[in-house]
Amino acid sequence: MQTTPGQVPKPPEPEVGSPDWFQQIIAPALGYSQLRDWQVKLAGDVFEGNDVVCVAGTGLGKSGMLHIPLMASKVAEKPTLGMSIAPTKSLCDDQARAANERGLNAVTVHSDSLREASSKGRDLFKEIFTGKWDLFILVPELLHMKELESFFREQAGDDPEFAKLSLIFVDECHLVHEHGKEFRDSYRRIGRLRGRIPSTVPWIAVTATLPPGELTKLVLQSLGFDGDDYVMCRMRVNVPNIKVVSRFLQHSISGLTMLDISWIIPVGLQAASSIKKTVVFCVTIKLAFAVMEFLQSLLPKEMSNCEEVVMPFYSLMSGEYCERYIQEFREGTTRVLVGTDTLTCGMDVSDIKEVIILGVPPTPERLTQQIGRAGRNGKPARAIVYTPPWMNKSSMKAADITHRAKIPSMLCSWCNPSFDCCFRKVQCQHYGDEFIQPPHCCSLHEPDGSDYQKVEEWVEAFTNASGDPKRLRTKSKHQALDKTVMYPAAQRILTAWTRRLWIKIRGDNTFMPSDNIFLPFLRDKVCQQMHLVVNVEMLCQLIPEWSYLTKYGEDLVVVCGEILQTFDEVWKAREVDSDDGESIAEEVTGRILKQVDDDDGSNMSESSNDMVTSSD
Secondary structure: OOOOOOOOOOOOOOOOOOHHHHHHHHHHHHOOOOOOHHHHHHHHHHHOOOOEEEEOOOOOOOOHHHHHHHHHHHHOOOOOOEEEEOOOHHHHHHHHHHHHHOOOOEEEEOHHHHHHHHHOOOOHHHHHHOOOOOEEEEOHHHHHOHHHHHHHHHOOOOOOOOOOOOEEEEOOOOHHHHOOOOOOHHHHOHHHHHHOOOOOOOEEEEEOOOOOOHHHHHHHHHOOOOOOOOEEEEOOOOOOOEEEEEEEOOOOOOOOOOHHHHHHOOOOOOOHHHOOOEEEEEOOHHHHHHHHHHHHHOOOOOOOOHHHOEEEEOOOOOHHHHHHHHHHHHHOOOOEEEEOOHHHHOOOOOOOOEEEEEOOOOOHHHHHHHHOOOOOOOOOEEEEEEEOHHHOOOOOOHHHHHHHHOOOHHHHHHHOOOOOOOHHHHHHHHHOOOOOOOOOOEOOOOOOOHHHHHHHHHHHHHHHOOOOOOOOOOOOOOOOOOOOOHHHHHHHHHHHHHHHHHHHHOOOOOOOOHHHOOOHHHHHHHHHOHHHOOOHHHHHHHOOOOOOHHHHHHHHHHHHHHHHHHHHHHHHHHOOOHHHHHHHHHHHHHHHHHHHHHHHOOOOHHHHHHHHHHHO
16 A cells, blocks of 8 residues: 555555444444444344344343444445334334434334325335335334235335335334234234245344243244244343332222322422333223322322323324323423333333332233333333232232232242342343342342332321312312213213214224224213313313314313203203102213214214113
């Protein structure tokens, strides 16, 4: 090499695909100062066309196994189009956001993004198939769409109009088995793509929860990782910065108060920022909303934006709602998210300080995933699991023993630890990890009763206070619906109104249940506080997660007003006591349904009442 005298020779460019190339060229292109050694190794395998399986704890950089190979293809001027399969729309959106921040052109493909693109006159599939995007991310249910079927068929051809896939990424691959046996059959069918995609396209499967043994074998076989023709990387699943705490419930969670978790909201709260960023996992949507209402009731009424401090989150919410509150949770306006399994794989927020698991998760993998939502930024965090008293092995009641027999043995051991085998050690044994006790291991090795003290403060506060926990803060000229007469009638009316709305807007979507338009627990929530639904603004406070709020909120307010007004008129006209409540309920129901029929120009009362009766 010839150089000018006094000039320092420029070092040679690293060889494309070499470890130095990934560290010196690809890492800066993605905004990283340095890649982890295992990321470089696996990315190099993918770059060479090999399939890769990566099992690593939450927050350790598995997403890099999507970004690094794609950026490598892009920099090397090779065909670049990745397809990522994720379990939820929210996670799809999170992946797209993260990829775009790393310099990749990424887009989500789900019902919301397709609808938005169509409203702007864009053909999202055409954009993907013609190479506008580096990465598209979708939920597995969409893999059978005719547009994608056509695209997959073209992958083996030589039509230059169709972009060629450069990799397939399966996120949370453990769900192939876990959800495949329960309700996500589409996850189990992902492996069928193998027969339609050229074998030269590498597959990447990642998860934080895949124990060695039979479960790993089942998942990999389902995805087509056969024999030894793939690279397996298994790292530690246990996350040392998360302190693990297990509690048996001391108070009921079936009423208006749930004192065990009252400590989440400090007594005498002055500012929402004093609430640690928290996620609460519940076993049902109904329980999640009860928890949300209880925690909201503990907030000072004078606090600004108090209705946004504690919010619900679940899979059937609109994309707009999910995006809004995930962003507000990241920014800190929302301090507590309460939901179900959707939160397990539904978001990527790095600075969650507390994870609360209320109830027994169905599998050890679900427990690990939920615990792993905490402390993804590597900072100290805590996960507290509250289980019913029957999980305590010291209880020898026949019913409790029967209950425990239905629970996976690992979960029973986890909830009943000993000093020789604490929570973390049980988890390490399950995943084949070496047990290394961190400084803040668990409540067994480092007891902490601060939450108990805070609960006692709330017990005292409730004892000294009068009245029920706060609800919507407004005045109303109507009384709350009584539980024996007005409440059931209002439920029937709203159920019939929901079916009418479903018939009106379903189009060709006849397979969609009518309850999906307005879920039963949302109808219950409206009935509980119908006397306060005086305008759309109040309805927005009460059920902000309703997907159809913008379009049909005004109609619902009108129906609620008619129900309340008709009840007032009938009670006043009859001047009777509650002994005649059933006939009054029937009269009100009939009058309201007839009014709705007349407004709609059709006669659906009979079919609506039949539907209500069968559903009740």
